Amino acid sequence: MDAVATLRRILAARSRPDPYPLYERIRAAEPVRVPGRPVVVFASHEACRAVLRDPRASNDRRHALLYRQSEQGRYSERGEGAEQTGRAAGWGEQAGQAGRDGETPAMELPSFLFSDPPRHTALRRLAAPDFTPRAARRLAPMIRELIDDLLDEAATRSRMDGVADLASPLPVTVICRVLGIDTGDQDWYRVRSSLLGRSVDPYLAFLGVPPPGLAERRRAEAELTAFFLRTAAQRRAEPRDDVMSRLLAAAPDGERLTDREVVTTCRLLLNAGHETTVGLIANGLLLLLEHPQVLAALRERPRTTAPAVVEEVLRLQPPLQIVHRHAREDLEVCGTRVARGTTMVLLLAGANRDGAAFGCPHRFDAEREDAGGHLSFGLGTHYCLGAPLGRLEAELAFTRFAQRVVEPRLAEGPPRYRPHVVLRAPAELPLRVGAVLDRATPWDGSPPPRPTAPSPRRG
Numbered sequence: 001m002d003a004v005a006t007l008r009r010i011l012a013a014r015s016r017p018d019p020y021p022l023y024e025r026i027r028a029a030e031p032v033r034v035p036g037r038p039v040v041v042f043a044s045h046e047a048c049r050a051v052l053r054d055p056r057a058s059n060d061r062r063h064a065l066l067y068r069q070s071e072q073g074r075y076s077e078r079g080e081g082a083e084q085t086g087r088a089a090g091w092g093e094q095a096g097q098a099g100r101d102g103e104t105p106a107m108e109l110p111s112f113l114f115s116d117p118p119r120h121t122a123l124r125r126l127a128a129p130d131f132t133p134r135a136a137r138r139l140a141p142m143i144r145e146l147i148d149d150l151l152d153e154a155a156t157r158s159r160m161d162g163v164a165d166l167a168s169p170l171p172v173t174v175i176c177r178v179l180g181i182d183t184g185d186q187d188w189y190r191v192r193s194s195l196l197g198r199s200v201d202p203y204l205a206f207l208g209v210p211p212p213g214l215a216e217r218r219r220a221e222a223e224l225t226a227f228f229l230r231t232a233a234q235r236r237a238e239p240r241d242d243v244m245s246r247l248l249a250a251a252p253d254g255e256r257l258t259d260r261e262v263v264t265t266c267r268l269l270l271n272a273g274h275e276t277t278v279g280l281i282a283n284g285l286l287l288l289l290e291h292p293q294v295l296a297a298l299r300e301r302p303r304t305t306a307p308a309v310v311e312e313v314l315r316l317q318p319p320l321q322i323v324h325r326h327a328r329e330d331l332e333v334c335g336t337r338v339a340r341g342t343t344m345v346l347l348l349a350g351a352n353r354d355g356a357a358f359g360c361p362h363r364f365d366a367e368r369e370d371a372g373g374h375l376s377f378g379l380g381t382h383y384c385l386g387a388p389l390g391r392l393e394a395e396l397a398f399t400r401f402a403q404r405v406v407e408p409r410l411a412e413g414p415p416r417y418r419p420h421v422v423l424r425a426p427a428e429l430p431l432r433v434g435a436v437l438d439r440a441t442p443w444d445g446s447p448p449p450r451p452t453a454p455s456p457r458r459g
């Protein structure tokens, strides 16, 4: 299989359970250029790192010939799943993209993730105080409480599912509370968020067409925007102690943000803070089920083990596998010439298994010392704002799962994966468990009390 066929294979649903051999092939052939399109793909740690740290590598699609050409319909006829338009797609930002002439309409500003400095700096600075390590630590009691509630609820069901019962509901509840948003029916939000999550899959770069489901994504986008605008109007009228109210009141340089700007920022925080953390917890639970000795270490020494486990899960199974950058000017990446306007696709999940950067890169080793070099939170200007919060949620979820869920095993064979290429994670983790211990079980690793009632579900 040549490198371009390998790129197509990365998109295929059958590659979701194990895309890593494909990333290896791309790394061996790096740099991989996509014929007929201004796209180059990198998968080595050195090249991905270099691009992420290069200020000429923009995250603003207006610098990308690929998106401009797709706007003009150049690519919309070709490839699998071609749709009527190649309009650019973002991280849940269908509407916030370059217009037909490559300009972004004033009402459709992209979020700060898809902006360069100085706009990026100004907007990120406004949100940053709510996402410092200290701000995350203040949320710990609330997160602990939520995890225990979720496990209590799971204990009443006839069968536990690691995704539906823990990984999926926890992050959305946490980030909604932080932002001050009440999506009411979480399923309503989850369906739309999941649809929008596909917008970052690299179909345009690899095949020249947008990811499947463009029409549904546009509908979901419009519904979510309407919901957020309604919430913003309510918070403007009656401010609360939450991020949205603070953003609405903020006046950088003496000028308030518009409701649209606040909504775009909150939508970024919600999308970025939700799907990724679901993936981190789900991928981590699967690894823990495969490594019972690590579950035991989490039970016995949660304080030291949990942070190390989280870093290693992030390295080995990154919840966000791929990012894009666009060359604002001609540049060179580790000896490769990249012309202005070229889109650089960075396979972060490949970089995290680069033997040049990590010893025994395919092995899950919660005691390794080099895990911290992973690129799963990105690097440089756009380094994940929510990294402290994501890490904390995962540490607490893994610890509590280890402490309260006795003898967990996968109930069926290998799990089914979501179709998402970038936000890759198992769709479900049906479990057989010996028992779910009482929430009185201490968090500090001291011996748990015996289960008070007969096991709610055996085998």
Ligand code: HEM
Pocket (backbone or CB within 6 Å): 059, 112, 113, 114, 124, 131, 175, 268, 269, 270, 272, 273, 274, 276, 277, 280, 318, 319, 320, 323, 324, 375, 376, 377, 378, 379, 381, 382, 383, 384, 385, 386, 387, 389, 390, 391
């Ligand atoms: C726990 C799992 C998470 C992972 C693996 C993750 C991963 C990432 C990555 C790779 C980026 C950089 C994207 C790029 O360079 O193009 C990023 C950016 C970002 N993440 Fe996270 N994230 C996680 C959790 C969170 C949480 C909980 C939040 C909460 C708000 C969050 C908010 C953001 C924001 C706002 C950005 C944009 C930063 C900027 O452009 O300056 N993330 N994340």
